[in-house]
Amino acid sequence: MYNTTMTCIFCGIADGSIKSQLIYEDEDVVAFKDLNPQAPTHLLIIPRQHIARLDEADEQHALLLGKLLLTAKKLAKQFNLKDFRLVTNNGKGAGQSVDHLHFHLMAGRRFNWPAG
Numbered sequence: 001m002y003n004t005t006m007t008c009i010f011c012g013i014a015d016g017s018i019k020s021q022l023i024y025e026d027e028d029v030v031a032f033k034d035l036n037p038q039a040p041t042h043l044l045i046i047p048r049q050h051i052a053r054l055d056e057a058d059e060q061h062a063l064l065l066g067k068l069l070l071t072a073k074k075l076a077k078q079f080n081l082k083d084f085r086l087v088t089n090n091g092k093g094a095g096q097s098v099d100h101l102h103f104h105l106m107a108g109r110r111f112n113w114p115a116g
């Protein structure tokens with residue numbers, strides 16, 4: 001059901017068939033450097049399981065969603081990031097270009113609010 005490697009680039013990164021600059025992996029979560037960084041530090045944190053976007057997640061994913069956030073926290077500590085931005089784009093209108101849930105972990109520059 002979730003084997004969408006042929007069509008999903010992030011599934012390919014998660015299963016190793018597509019190369020990436022891997023930062024972290026465990027049985028549920030993978031993190032790698034963004035190909036087109038928008039900040040000095042720009043990592044993507046994804047579930048191995050294919051979930052297209054946050055609004056496709058539900059109660060059964062509660063633990064997984066928690067792991068994604070805790071991974072962001074751990075990576076922020078590992079990279080010694082004091083201030084960082086963690087964001088997910090849900091849907092094309094919000095800027096989502098890859099249909100596999102991911103959190104952007106960005107740091108190393110000043111961020112504006114509200115986000116553009």
Ligand code: AMP
Nearest residue numbers: 009020033034035036089095096097098
């Ligand atoms: P979004 O626009 O929120 O869907 O974010 C998708 C992100 O994935 C963008 O920041 C892209 O630069 C990044 N991206 C796309 N393909 C790759 C890839 N093969 N490896 C690493 N990052 C990628």
